[in-house]
Amino acid sequence: MQTATPRQADQDVTLTLARYLVQARYEDLPPAVIHEASRGLLNWMGCALGAARHETVQAVLDAQTPFFGPPQAQIAGRAQRADILHAALINGISSHVLDFDDTHYRAVHPSAPVLPAILALAEWKRCSGRELVLAYVLGVEAEIRIALSVFPEHYDRGWHITGTAGVFGAAAAAGKLLGLDETRMAWALGIAATQSAGLREMFGSMCKSLHPGKAAQNGLSAALMAQHGYTSSTRALEARRGFGQVMSSRFDPAVITTGLGDSYELLRNMYKPYACGLVQHAVIDGVLQLRREYDLAPEDIEAVHATVGPLVVELTSKPEPRTGLEGKFSVFHALAAALVFGAAGETQFGTAAVLDPRVVALRRRVTTELDPDMRKLEGRVRITLKDGRQLDRHVPEALGTLARPMSDADLEEKFNGLIGDLLPAGRTARLAQACWDVARLPDAGEVARLSAGAC
Structure with missing residues (x-):
């Protein structure tokens, strides 16, 4: 050539x-x-x-x-x-x-x-x-x-x-x-x-x-x-x-x-393993890991605090989303929905989930803090429980990034989940x-x- x-x-x-x-x-x-x-x-x-x-x-x-x-x-x-x-x-x-x-x-x-x-x-x-x-x-x-x-x-x-x-x-x-x-x-x-x-x-x-x-x-x-x-x-x-x-x-x-x-x-x-902007994925990863490890229920949680980079603040700071599309640009919704439902797929970013009273209540207890030195796909979360315990998780690279890629099997599972029963058997x-x-x-x-x- x-x-x-x-x-x-x-x-x-x-x-x-x-x-x-x-x-x-x-x-x-x-x-x-x-x-x-x-x-x-x-x-x-x-x-x-x-x-x-x-x-x-x-x-x-x-x-x-x-x-x-x-x-x-x-x-x-x-x-x-x-x-x-x-x-x-x-x-x-x-x-x-x-x-x-x-x-x-x-x-x-x-x-x-x-x-x-x-x-x-x-x-x-x-x-x-x-x-x-x-x-x-x-x-x-x-x-x-x-x-x-x-x-x-x-x-x-x-x-x-x-x-x-x-x-x-x-x-x-x-x-x-x-x-x-x-x-x-x-x-x-x-x-x-x-x-x-x-x-x-x-x-x-x-x-x-x-x-x-x-x-x-x-x-x-x-x-x-x-x-x-x-x-x-x-x-x-x-x-x-x-x-x-x-x-x-x-x-x-x-x-x-x-x-x-x-x-x-x-x-x-x-x-993407999660149906929203990639910059939120690290903190979603963090709360889902803690939810699984400690078998958390929404009623156990007093507050959620996320330390995030500049793009999370710039792109996903809608505090009170009203639709599913707005929910994709709300880190407050993303973390609350992940903790309520134990997942962050398309259903968790639909309008019904955005308006779910359990999600709304927890969303209002989510706060964020800017760390200007934090990398784009990095995040840190702290969940404070009603019994006084604090659970922390630092996620250097979100799932789905080049450092933690989705496998072929992961992609096919995502594909099957998105299609559901839309196509004939x-x-x-x-x-x-x-x-x-x-x-x-x-x-x-x-x-x-x-x-x-x-x-």
Whole structure:
């Protein structure tokens, strides 16, 4: 593969990335990356199916169904099919709304913008599983590198980086499936750049999941438009008025191009055991460990105190959430629900759990303390019991992080739990196997078709 010198790469970031995406081959992928793609697909599919009946998904279906085009692609967990652009939108929303999807160790939920775009396209075009896996890996690589080139200042400004960077991942992955040449791939990235969007103000509302949904739809559209000759600047990433410099005052173009093909960001992906923001997971881990070890009941507990890092305070400080979506951004709810129910899955972050009187009562006895030196995925909890005892637990790394990863068996258990009885008998196991075997499938659309629901 021909690579640019560091100086050329800094000057021609968009074209350098486009060249890499076009030239990359499935045969270049290490076995560990191929396996991680199966893990990511399984986890993504479970999250999408688990939310298939969520009110957020129903609302967007009610609004968009009258405008569906031909039935080209499956909507996960539904009997309905849609044109590929609407399928990408809806599956992108459903796979993120539970906040149970994957998270890169530094930034971005990588799969929610990329997989909805390429699963829809692969089903329509009848692409092979190998083609899908390569496109997925490359889409994640593009979106993460672009995200990290503006991170953290871009995120600190208030941009939801899953939306703003995810559109590039969807465009790159779809462009790979479409076989775009270097110029058209650069156009696709440019068309994506001018549609980059997502505001952190939307956290705790339905609109948070709209960000990867629109990223998937807009990225797919960008690749299709480029395929048909729709042009853009070929310096959309690096130009003075391009994505990087407009979206951040600390844009580092070298992050996008240095070492392309030498390592893969998908290997730095993490999977959630709990259905909320990853920054809360360490303290959830801590209270669940203490609950199990001391056989605690809610009525035993006088107070809960959590020592947390800056992001927990910034992102999850809603003291009185009113809905399940708000509950995902309340560390007070997360700890109370975990102690009341002994779990922190999607049920514990539903609206019924948020309004449960036992949870509300305990939530009001949860306090937090900021430790500015605490790492993002670290936490400390103290539970004070009514008999005066104090139970302490320090969690250096939450379950699901790179230091304590979820195993393949853990991911399949999560997948099965999210799907429940949504699919006909026997189909859940077939779908899981298709995800594990995706690289060997002659038609990657089989994965999408197996996700069809009964209604």
